[in-house]
Amino acid sequence: MTSITILIISRDPEIHATLQEAMDGNPICSPDVTTGSKAARECLLAQGYDLIIIDDRNTGPPSGDILQEIAALRPAPTVILIRPEASVLQGLLPNEPLIHEIIGWPPSPASLQSCLRRALERCLLISEKNKLEQHCRCHTIFSNIAGHSTSMKELMDTLTSLAEGKGSILITGESGTGKELAARALHSLSERSAGPFRRLHCPSMSEDSLLEDLCPSSATKKTETSFEKAKGGTLFLDEIANIGPAVQEHLEYLMTAGPPDTPRILMSTNQDLSSKTETKLFRSSLYEKIRAGHLHLPPLRKRPEDIPPLAHYLLEKQCHKLKKPGKSIAPELMKRLMAHPWEGNIRELENTIIHGILFSSTQKIGTEDVQLSGPRPVGPCSAALHQANYKDAKEEALKGFNQIYIGRLLKRSKGNISLAARACGLERQALQQIMKRYDISPGPYRPRTGCEGGYPD
Ligand SMILES: Nc1ncnc2c1ncn2[C@@H]1O[C@H](COP(=O)(O)OP(=O)(O)OP(=O)(O)O)[C@@H](O)[C@H]1O
Incomplete structure (x- = not known):
């Protein structure tokens, strides 16, 4: 059975007793009682409440500070304010939208019972609504x-x-x-x-x-x-x-x-x-x-059984995102995916799938459409490189790597920079900057006529 958490904030033991008596026997009620604003704040920090009853009789204007704090709580609780009887009739209170019921004190037993009944019904309805929403959210999130x-x-x-x-x-x-x-x-x-x-x-x-x-x-x-x-x-x-x-x-x-x-x-x-x-x-x-x-x-390598469902999920997600017709993964490729160490984990798997979608020419993505082992290191062992100082050697190795790596991307994208950028997970502008720095031109990779399957950038 749903239980309703209740906080009673009042310095008056008579109020505690009357409210507890009015709730007595109701198995869904579990009231906490606190006497001052400081203790109330501590309770509010420690847990959420469905119903908060505030005794506001002797403090002048309705407990502004505590009401403000209650207004910031999520999910918003149901609030009952206890006022001196006469003031119940005195027009709107500053925090009126937050307050769901006002009890003039002392109340008649019947009016107290019906006020509490309405508040508890409200709390129960909200709790049921929250449960249903949570169920729907779980479903969407876990999908x-x-x-x-x-x-x-x-x-x-x-x-x-x-x-x-x-x-x-x-x-x-x-x-x-x-x-x-x-x-x-x-x-x-x-x-x-x-x-x-x-x-x-x-x-x-x-x-x-x-x-x-x-x-x-x-x-x-x-x-x-x-x-x-x-x-x-x-x-x-x-x-x-x-x-x-x-x-x-x-x-x-x-x-x-x-x-x-x-x-x-x-x-x-x-x-x-x-x-x-x-x-x-x-x-x-x-x-x-x-x-x-x-x-x-x-890490993904510690749960290889997740690779097929992840690959299928990411394939469907990316085909939809890239506005490509649905594709499938060839069994040979799936075997390779399962054996790969995935140091970049699911992001690397996702990029591999994107690459496969963009570069496969049939409905089935095969091993030839993806790059699983990554480019081989370029040049660092050449004798000339070993004679250069560290900075120049590094720059030379980077140049070689970029020319081969980006060259392969451009070859596959037929010189289309946007497509190449998407396939390697870079922004188009970032790839263009790297191409400029290492003097790589897309021209040689583009088809000679405009209608040989090249993609406009
Ligand atoms: N279990 C999963 N199911 C589906 N997609 C997933 C799953 N885990 C991660 N992804 C996807 O993998 C990509 C990388 O995930 P995310 O950015 O959350 O990783 P991260 O650990 O925060 O990475 P980093 O540490 O590099 O920032 C995202 O596109 C994400 O949607």
């Missing part, structure tokens, strides 16, 4: 996550239960294992799913701007900080391993004593934070806090 190995099933279970909590979560795993996908799933499955999801890519920000962005408000920043934009939702700090000491300290403050409207904080890393704490590069007190909620994504 975007492929893989049915035992480790993937365990991962889904951990993800679902972590999503239901309120604490911060650390997502670890090698590059390309799906950490960002997991962060988005955690947000979508959480009770904050209606709120915003903001991602901060830590390595691409300076310590100062990261610090500024993590502030509830910042005098120096003209635009809203990411913290503000993520209020009521989730803030995802991607790649936190190298954040500076000041950011680490502020993060720890947010996680321990941040304001109640602090967004839920998710973090990711592909590094070993525990060894970073040993070398004092990462605050051990922060590490202890963030690893309390931990989700680890195993």
